[in-house]
Amino acid sequence: MPDAPSARWSELDRPPLDAAALQAALVRDSRLWRSVEVAEEVGSTNADLAARAADDAPEGTVLVAEHQAAGRGRLDRTWTSPPRAGLTVSVLLRPDVPAARRGWLPLLTGVALAEAVGEVSGVRTSLKWPNDLLAVDGAKLAGILAEASGGAVVVGTGLNVSTRREELPPTATSLSLVTGGAVDRAPVLLAYLRGLERRYLAWTAALGDPVASGLARDYLAWSSTVGTEVAVTLPDGSALTGTATSVDWDGRLVVQTGAGTVELASGDVQHVRTRPAGA
Numbered sequence: 232m233p234d235a236p237s238a239r240w241s242e243l244d245r246p247p248l249d250a251a252a253l254q255a256a257l258v259r260d261s262r263l264w265r266s267v268e269v270a271e272e273v274g275s276t277n278a279d280l281a282a283r284a285a286d287d288a289p290e291g292t293v294l295v296a297e298h299q300a301a302g303r304g305r306l307d308r309t310w311t312s313p314p315r316a317g318l319t320v321s322v323l324l325r326p327d328v329p330a331a332r333r334g335w336l337p338l339l340t341g342v343a344l345a346e347a348v349g350e351v352s353g354v355r356t357s358l359k360w361p362n363d364l365l366a367v368d369g370a371k372l373a374g375i376l377a378e379a380s381g382g383a384v385v386v387g388t389g390l391n392v393s394t395r396r397e398e399l400p401p402t403a404t405s406l407s408l409v410t411g412g413a414v415d416r417a418p419v420l421l422a423y424l425r426g427l428e429r430r431y432l433a434w435t436a437a438l439g440d441p442v443a444s445g446l447a448r449d450y451l452a453w454s455s456t457v458g459t460e461v462a463v464t465l466p467d468g469s470a471l472t473g474t475a476t477s478v479d480w481d482g483r484l485v486v487q488t489g490a491g492t493v494e495l496a497s498g499d500v501q502h503v504r505t506r507p508a509g510a
Contacts, residue, residue, distance in 0.1 A: 245315035245393055247297060248417055256421055257293075263428040265291035272298040272314075276321035277378055277387040283323065284383040290325040293424065299389075316394045317405070318416050321387040322424070324431065332439025333384060334482030334496060337362045337377040338450050339430050340386050344373060345453050347422035348390070354409050357455035360475070360484045360500055364390070365455060369502065370404035388423070392416050441480065450478065460503040461486060463495060472503070 250269035258264050273279050273296045280294050298314035312319065326333060341358045348354050348364070355367050364373035373390040391405035392414050399405065406414040434444040441447035451457055462472045463486065473488035483494040 244413060245313075247315060248295060248420070250295075253295075253417065253420065257424055261291070261428060262432060263291045264293055264424060265289050267293045267295065269295045269297065272296065272300055274300050275387075276319055277376060277385050280321045280323045280385045281378060281380040281383075284380040284385060288323055290323060290383070292323040293320065294322075295320045295420070312389065312391065312394060313398055315416075316398065317392045318388065318390040318420055318423075320420065320423075321385055322427070323383055323385055325383045326431075326435050326439070328435055328439030331481045332441075333377075333379070335434065335439065335441050335446060336384055336386060336482075337375045338478070338482055339434055339446055340375050340377070340388060340427060342446070342449050342453055343426035343430050344375070344388060344390065344423050346426050347419055348372070348406065351419045351422050352406050352410055352414050354406055356453075358450070358453045359502065360454065360456040360478065361482070361497070366404050366409050368404075369455075371402055372404060372406065372409075390419070392419065441482070447478065454478070456484065456500060456502065462501045462503055464499040464501075465495070466497055475500075 248269045250267060253269065254267045257267055276294045276296050276299060280288070280292060283292065296319045299312065299319045324336070326336065338361065341362065341364060344364055345356045345358060348356055356372060357365050359365050362375040363371055366372050373388060375386065375388050377384055377386045391399065391403060393407045394405040396408060430446065434446055437444040456475050457477060459475055461475050462470065464470050471486065471488050471493060473486040473493070475484055476487050477485045479485050479494055483496050484500070486493045486495060
């Protein structure tokens, strides 16, 4: 009996990641990464690593899931992806920086991811504050969720790689849809983790200073939010509109509204008028 189409897709176009090869390629010469584990299925990579952090797991622990059954995004939204269709990865970090500076971690992660995606796939992207990677047309390619766990921070990333149109919400896309061809997940993962290490070590060496580490400059270069008219829904359900003018020292979005300037540590941002590419 022939395989079902979904099975053929899974095996041929969605090959499994090779944990041993990833471990050998990443950990040997790394100053940060200590282990890379690839799990066939977990509920949530962030929740798993948070539990390990409570048991004193070392900084630099990396957990990748081929399938995440109970993934979460910001504002407790659920997030799912077909098995092996994307990159679902969480990392355990213990940044020795002032607590207020930790707001830059998801922004730092976004820059590393944007650089990796461009380097490996050639796909042009931008970053929507605080945690989304967007394709040129504004469709969502990836989301980032940073969660404190005691003195540690777990940073999770979900990137759509080979996800098909019918498997995605209307506002999302994948690398394969953008490129029109197959994209190998392993090189993207390695480029992302290496870039994240380089930026994280520079940022922590500067005690979280986004200017001295070069992070603020590079984040603004990737940002499609700063300079854009935005509508923001706040965690308490209230809303505001205005122009996003900058990101401050603590990673907060600065919005100029009719009532004055507001610094936002969190919120659901919608671009009302997107800045033209390259502007």
